[in-house]
Amino acid sequence: MEFEIDFIGMNLTRMPGVKPTESITIAPRVVVEADLDYLMNFSELWRCTPDEFEQKYRPKVVGQQAESPQFEWLNVEKSRARFLRKISTNVDVVLTLFGKSVPVEEVVVEFMDGRAARATLSFYSQGTSKGIPLTDFTNTFRNVGANLGRVLNVSPSNLSASVGQTVKTVSWGWKTAHGIAMLEHNDYAASGPAGKPEFMRLKVAAPDQGDWIMGRLTGGVQPTGLAKKITATPEGDVYVLGVPMVDQGSEGYSEIACCQRLFEFMQIPFDKRQFTQLSRVAPLGAKNGASMHYFLGKVDDTFKVALKTHIDPKQLMNNSGDGKRRVSQRQFSLLIKQYVDKGIPLIWALELGRFPEEPPLPAEGQTTGGHMRLIIGYNTETNQILFSDSWGAGHELKRMGETEGYEATLGVYTLSSSGL
Structure with a gap:
């Protein structure tokens, strides 16, 4: 069955290019x-x-x-x-x-x-x-x-x-x-x-x-196990394999999705409902670097994991007002390489929509604002960072230019079991 809306005689704002006598077909559910x-x-x-x-x-x-x-x-x-x-x-x-x-x-x-x-x-x-x-x-x-x-x-x-x-x-x-x-x-x-x-x-x-x-995992993956998850391609890609996919869905809580994926990857015991409880305390809806940083701090306190802050959004820029960042692009690049070469993904808080990505951001999903994803690799030949988004199939391995990724960054963290 098709439903038609006739604009004749209706006090509605017409979309550009739609004539008054045209009708719109709405797909039935x-x-x-x-x-x-x-x-x-x-x-x-x-x-x-x-x-x-x-x-x-x-x-x-x-x-x-x-x-x-x-x-x-x-x-x-x-x-x-x-x-x-x-x-x-x-x-x-x-x-x-x-x-x-x-x-x-x-x-x-x-x-x-x-x-x-x-x-x-x-x-x-x-x-x-x-x-x-x-x-x-x-x-x-x-x-x-x-x-x-x-x-x-x-x-x-x-x-x-x-x-x-x-x-x-x-x-x-x-x-x-x-x-x-x-x-x-x-x-x-x-x-x-x-x-x-x-x-x-x-x-x-x-x-x-x-x-x-019973909610009991192995208590953390060992460094030798992480090293086995690193792969390299002839094209220069170096990245971490096997990070479980979670689709954050329409709720848009990328922080929760990233943490869940890392906990499963690191074999750290957790309960997804605990993340939901934490979201009532941490202001996820703010969608900025400070709110995401605060949420990760709550995760650290609750699960007693090894959370390391490498780029703090509160201390991102120099106090001189010259617009320069405390962490240089070279430090950003070396940080990614250091942890990917250990088989450890990085939590990446950034501002969406500032620079192009491969593949492009889906038009029907989030395209602007604060977001959190996982950096899982790099390519020094193409000067790209490789990352994974928590949006389901097709988003396991994506890429962006290193310079653009650096400029869009709001924060970078690693989260792992103790001893890594």
């Missing part, structure tokens, strides 16, 4: 369904390859596609798949679980060594969901738990005191021969504003992913 019950079939799911996953669900592709997509790949390697209720400007996806009885908000499926290994299903998130009555929240939690017991055919255990997270949660776990699951929500009765739900999620994983389920 399309609603598709995605039944997620396959994600509960552990005996099959953990053998599923990315190609086989595309046979189960329709991926989003570049350009026109015959059928509306149900999910999108977050990177070109197809190691992360994400389901969203609003996957594009005109496509809504109805995500359901357990015979379509439970609505789902968002899902991320992760593939390791070419097979699905774990998934996180979000039923409620304070940052993106509408408010929910406490009774409905509790009923949903019980409903999901009852269905899990029926599907997995095993009774749960209370893991609330065992989960390796600093955010206090109510957590119940199910363990079978084919996989493990943990359903959790913030302990709103014991922390924060009493009676205020903040999140509810279900984590499922293959049998060998128990540490991930």
Whole structure:
């Protein structure tokens, strides 16, 4: 169906080049369904390859596609798949679980060594969901738990005191021969504003992913492991491979996305909801160097990681008023090379839109203002810096001239586990 708006007789401002007798066609919204019950079939799911996953669900592709997509790949390697209720400007996806009885908000499926290994299903998130009555929240939690017991055919255990997270949660776990699951929500009765739900999620994983389920990682990657992630091309590119992709989406919190990507890369235990809690304290909406610097300081205090400030936005310029920076372009270049050669990405705060990038900034996304991304490499032959943006597939490896990157810089940091 097509909808037309006729400008004749309407008191509207016409766009340049549009005649009064012309009409505008508005694309109708399309609603598709995605039944997620396959994600509960552990005996099959953990053998599923990315190609086989595309046979189960329709991926989003570049350009026109015959059928509306149900999910999108977050990177070109197809190691992360994400389901969203609003996957594009005109496509809504109805995500359901357990015979379509439970609505789902968002899902991320992760593939390791070419097979699905774990998934996180979000039923409620304070940052993106509408408010929910406490009774409905509790009923949903019980409903999901009852269905899990029926599907997995095993009774749960209370893991609330065992989960390796600093955010206090109510957590119940199910363990079978084919996989493990943990359903959790913030302990709103014991922390924060009493009676205020903040999140509810279900984590499922293959049998060998128990540490991930429990929020326990290895406690930090070793220097020798980082060195193995450095690659060099005949064209002169030197960059760090394997930085996980996160799509910051429409919320625009690039600081949170960068930190999450680095924590996963460095194998530092964390909970994404902690970043959300920190965002209530740090003024992310300001989108300037000082606010981003303040947020990273809060991350440092909360997680006790090794945060180093190499360019401080508060001390960026000389006091003489001559417009020169305290840190020279040569120091900027050597800093990038020093850490990339160790396999450590740098957090880069900058002002978007001042200089061209390859590929160009997407017209439908952020094009100006303060932003945070990761510097992951350099090319001394072309005098370029290589970086990665938290905007999903296609943004893993991008580039900008070193001089332009230096001039646009608001701050540079490294964040790693202790000892690196």
